[in-house]
Amino acid sequence: MFGSLIYAARRSVRNMRQSPFLCGAAVGTVAVSLSILALFAILALNVQELTRHWSEEIQVTVYMDVPPQEEALGEWIEKIEGYPEVEKVSYVSRGEAFDRFRERLSEDADLLEGLEPDILPASLGIGLKENFRNRAGAETLIEKLRENPSFSDFRYGQEWLERFETFADMLQMIVTVLGGFLLFATLFIVSNTIKLTLYARREELEVMALVGGTPLFIKTPFLLEGALQGTLGGLMALAGAFVFFELFLLEGLAALPFFSGLYGIIFLPGSHQLLLVLSGTTLGLFGSFISLRKFVRI
Numbered sequence: 001m002f003g004s005l006i007y008a009a010r011r012s013v014r015n016m017r018q019s020p021f022l023c024g025a026a027v028g029t030v031a032v033s034l035s036i037l038a039l040f041a042i043l044a045l046n047v048q049e050l051t052r053h054w055s056e057e058i059q060v061t062v063y064m065d066v067p068p069q070e071e072a073l074g075e076w077i078e079k080i081e082g083y084p085e086v087e088k089v090s091y092v093s094r095g096e097a098f099d100r101f102r103e104r105l106s107e108d109a110d111l112l113e114g115l116e117p118d119i120l121p122a123s124l125g126i127g128l129k130e131n132f133r134n135r136a137g138a139e140t141l142i143e144k145l146r147e148n149p150s151f152s153d154f155r156y157g158q159e160w161l162e163r164f165e166t167f168a169d170m171l172q173m174i175v176t177v178l179g180g181f182l183l184f185a186t187l188f189i190v191s192n193t194i195k196l197t198l199y200a201r202r203e204e205l206e207v208m209a210l211v212g213g214t215p216l217f218i219k220t221p222f223l224l225e226g227a228l229q230g231t232l233g234g235l236m237a238l239a240g241a242f243v244f245f246e247l248f249l250l251e252g253l254a255a256l257p258f259f260s261g262l263y264g265i266i267f268l269p270g271s272h273q274l275l276l277v278l279s280g281t282t283l284g285l286f287g288s289f290i291s292l293r294k295f296v297r298i
Contacts, residue, residue, distance in 0.1 A: 016225060023229060026193040026287075030233025030280050031240065033186035037179055038241035038268060038276055042249060044175045045272075046265055051168050055133040058164075060141055062124040063153040067094060076148065080124070085132040085141045090125045094118055121152070134165060183283065191287035219292050223285060230284020234277035241276075242267065 016023040068076065077089045092100075097120040128137055138156040145151055245267050268276065 016229070022193055022196055026189075026226075026229045026284070027233045027236065029189045029193065030186055030230050030283055031236035033182045033189075034234055034237035034276055034280055035240045035244075037182045037279075038237055039244060039249070040175065040178060041272065041276075042241065042245060042266075042268060044171060045268070047171055048168075049266065051164065051171075052130075054164065055130070058128055058133045058138070058156065060126040060128065060138050060145070060154060060156045062126065062145055062151045063121045063155070064123065064150055065121055065152045066150065067122040068150060072150075076124070076150075080126060080145070083141060083144060085128055085137050086126055087129045088127040090127075092123045092125060094120055094122050097121070097123065124151075135162065183279070186283050187287055187290075191290045193287075195291045222292055223288050226284035226286075226288025226291075227281050228284065230280040230282065230287070231277060232280075233284070234280025237280065238268075238273055238276050 073091060077091065080086055080089050101120065126141065128141070131137070132141070142154045142156070145154065250265050
């Protein structure tokens, strides 16, 4: 068994040496396709990180017409903090709300001269846990808060949150569609490249079958060849994506105002890098399998 595997590995390497053009075409196809996919994944990961950063600002604001007593306020906060959707609760008095409003007006703060803090309501700012930073999570929490008659109004940036969720859904759809298209195109090209290799050696394969070679013995070198070509393509794609990231994307994305709030532009994490290389291996192996199954009848 071990000897057969060594023979298959040697033969797959010999096959690649005998057809350098076809081998280079297969490796290059995998490399180019996975490079595009890797660069798009980098963009998607950083945009997702950006949306996660934005989602930290999502909170439900509860307004109260009448400021609560200190004891009642403590009970409310304790109860709300016990809800599974809630991460933190903060109380904003009328005076604090008035001071914040004055700061936002900046140079126009003199417009508030003569007005009392009572013009603004007291409120509770409720921060949501990460899994509930969406419209459904906010609305579920508001339904629970409506049980308290002292809470007069609720706000959670409905319009902004709807646009935020639409953007996130659109990004996920684009990643799925583009990734699927690139993988399918790569699989198609690799399998047809392997077919050309098999066609050039068809007589040799038929002779091996006539002298008693089993289907597994004959096909294994070509399966290993496809897997090796895919692995090389995946490694080249990873290296190419890293070089492009360091030379262009790192500074280019950091210069965009949208990404100014991030701590840093990230490259593919280790798990994604391994997945990229394994994707190349799988594409090569599966492409060879398709070609052997549909083209070589032995």
